[in-house]
Amino acid sequence: MPDLATIGAALSSLKTASEIVKFLRESDLSLERAELKLKLADLVSALADARIDLVEVQESLAAKDKKIAELEEAFDCKDAMVRRYDAYYVADPDGQPTGIPFCLRCWETDHKKRQLVLSSKDRHMRVCTSCGHQYGNSRVEDL
Ligand SMILES: [Zn+2]
Structure with a gap:
């Protein structure tokens, strides 16, 4: 079950992606083509990791919403x-x-x-x- 650690992992991946973009922006045109490709691959990987983690969080939140709705319904008819x-x-x-x-x-x-x-x-x-x-x-x- 995804939890706060999953959110932390997603945020970490997004931070990595941000750092790569910052590095690329500040390195003007001095990067070798091979190095640029490597950095872009790292960027894509970090964004994919973040996306996977966030999908897990989204599913977890949907499951919790469903459970809350069930419990609210049960609570409403508890006395009935x-x-x-x-x-x-x-x-x-x-x-x-x-x-x-x-x-x-x-x-x-x-x-x-x-x-x-x-x-x-x-x-x-x-x-x-x-x-x-x-x-x-x-x-x-x-x-
Ligand atoms: Zn039954």
Whole structure:
């Protein structure tokens, strides 16, 4: 997982690139062609390293945004969910469970509302659409 060290590496690469550009600008036309090519190759390499590091940081930030959105959603409906036997349900205005059952494991572990559906293999079982955990139908029925 990219972190502050990745940002540091990207900044270091950009600093190197800046120093190469500064060197080239200050060296007027006295550089040999071969030396100029070498410096340009170093410059391209430093910029490519910085780009790779920044892509990692971008992906990391996107993943964190997604996680924050999930946690905000879970937080918003924290009080609206109540447990009954082996499932969670939306609470009615009186705080009583109502409607369709949601996976106990997914709610308590990942803070995600995942519906339980009837198993296609066993009509006495319900299965989570996300984690696949199975529940006895009598303990997670529709209300
Ligand atoms: Zn689940």
